[in-house]
Amino acid sequence: MTNLGWLCRIAIHGGAGVIDRASLTAEREAQFRAALARIAQAAWTRLLAGASALDVVEAAVRDLEDFPLFNAGHGAVLNADGSAEMDASIMDGRTRAAGAVAAAQTPTHPISLARAVMEHSEHVLLVGAGADRFAQERGLPQSPPAYFITDERAAQHMRAASLGRITLDHDALYNGPSASDKTGTVGAVARDAHGHLAAATSTGGMTNKRPGRVGDTPLIGAGTWAEDQSCAVSATGHGEFFMRSALAYDVHARMVYGNHDLHEACAGALGRVAELGGSGGLIAIDKDGHIALSFNSEGMYRAWVDADGLLRVAIYTES
């Protein structure tokens, strides 16, 4: 690690949920781990080169959106109409500037559209056709439906629809689970060489969800929070429970008002989700560079670089 890097931290996630080892083939697991390692390494390299936390979390989430096995951007899950409706948000810890989109159908990189909302509109959140229209006005890359819909997601949607069931992106179907049903929302948190924090989150939501359903991912304070005085947080899980817990902001609030340390704050915030019957996880970095990777589900796809500068990748509790 260079001198420049001593403040730098990065953590990314590819969703939390029921990850059944028996059904996750070795080959598929290796693909997940390789993607997480590659994307976290690229983010780390950018941080060491002096990139801002904001730029790094956006770029990391773009990379995660491009990876088809994660449920965001290319490879997003499909709603009850068979369409991908995508949600994303980003927040800059320096200024609490924030941008988000929900139920967008065209942006190739929903996270970059969220950033454009933050930087080039008076608004924080644009939804539906209005979000797509803004992508067009800003000249951001847009893609046709076929770009987002992978063969695996189409098959997953057909299974879910035939069962009349809404499934979390990362949860097994009761019948016929496959590893591809279990990948999830993506996100990134970073601290840059100047000590600034940022967070970004992106998702396709829940398989077979009702059109227009919006979860916690694009909601500032639910799925995403960043503030230099406390922490940066990106959440993943059953969004309805996270919204009813204001999860990401709860981590901040526990630290600032309750003097919790980061790990206590994350455990407490997830406890509020669990009280309601919800499960999932979050990644967080605090102002002092601590990293928390917390989940109450069976696993969470994640990678991070801590103070020692070493890249780590894990899916289950221990590894």
Added chain:
Amino acid sequence: MTNLGWLCRIAIHGGAGVIDRASLTAEREAQFRAALARIAQAAWTRLLAGASALDVVEAAVRDLEDFPLFNAGHGAVLNADGSAEMDASIMDGRTRAAGAVAAAQTPTHPISLARAVMEHSEHVLLVGAGADRFAQERGLPQSPPAYFITDERAAQHMRAASLGRITLDHDALYNGPSASDKTGTVGAVARDAHGHLAAATSTGGMTNKRPGRVGDTPLIGAGTWAEDQSCAVSATGHGEFFMRSALAYDVHARMVYGNHDLHEACAGALGRVAELGGSGGLIAIDKDGHIALSFNSEGMYRAWVDADGLLRVAIYTES
């Protein structure tokens, strides 16, 4: 007040903002005060009759939506396309159950659609056409665009559009302000005879807003929060700043983690909005029955019944 009523409290608001006494005619002011008094009195009567806080805040917000001078339901402001796009949310303090809709164009009572989302879907938030479709599926009353668009709002929209300016529902235009530009978001908070809390908020958003823009009103934790252990909160103001402050949840968090009393918590939370340059207000009731009606704008349309059972109505700081 009956014995049943000693726990009961109600507060409602019709928006906060720049309210220029000079341009608010006596006749118009009397209309506002009469509507606030009538709606708060009806809510109070329901509470004394044993209605739940949840039922009472929904009914009060329906009444506020029906009043054309407030910016919600009938009389909502118009977006840049000249359409009313409406946002609403409701939360039950007993269970933290919540429901919300955003950018809906057809529900006669957006708040009742939000409640239907809470009670009859697996979701918390539905947006756009998906929200309208859910209204239809549930058989809730829907209205054509002409129902929502009053002559005053159409004129207000044309003024804003001609100036190329987005205006807060309740803020004066720089040129040609009129009292009708200054009415706002509506909301209600209540404590019922069993000590349960609930909150509800509804709005048409900002005049000439970008289609698909969503503010704090439908976001659980930003515009609305209710939890029996702490407080019920309904916010009104420049939504983008409220979202970046997780305002409603911040009031809860300050009370629970920071041991602030309700008034300290509301002042602190609004202080976070002011730090960013935002203005607005909120109404809140805590678990012990304290009522806060806080704003950092020139005024807030409001009415409430406190422990003494007396109905009060105010617009400006003092009255």
